[in-house]
Amino acid sequence: MRHSVKLILEQARTRSIARVRVICDQDNIGSARIVEWNGGRLSGYSVDPGNGKRTAQYWIELEVS
Helix, strand or coil: CHHHHHHHHHHHHHCCCCEEEEEEECCCHHHHHHHHHCCCEEEEEEECCCCCCEEEEEEEECCCC
């Protein structure tokens, strides 16, 4: 996932997208750490209607030119 997040953020920057929302299962500590390492700020929790699992929602702010 680490490389996937990096690639997604690079693509967002090239498209001048200043803010990216990332969601992962709340119990997925590894993914949460990667999102936070890439600047993700926890914005809240919700429940995935598809599987009923609790999810953590993050926003990553990007510098775009």
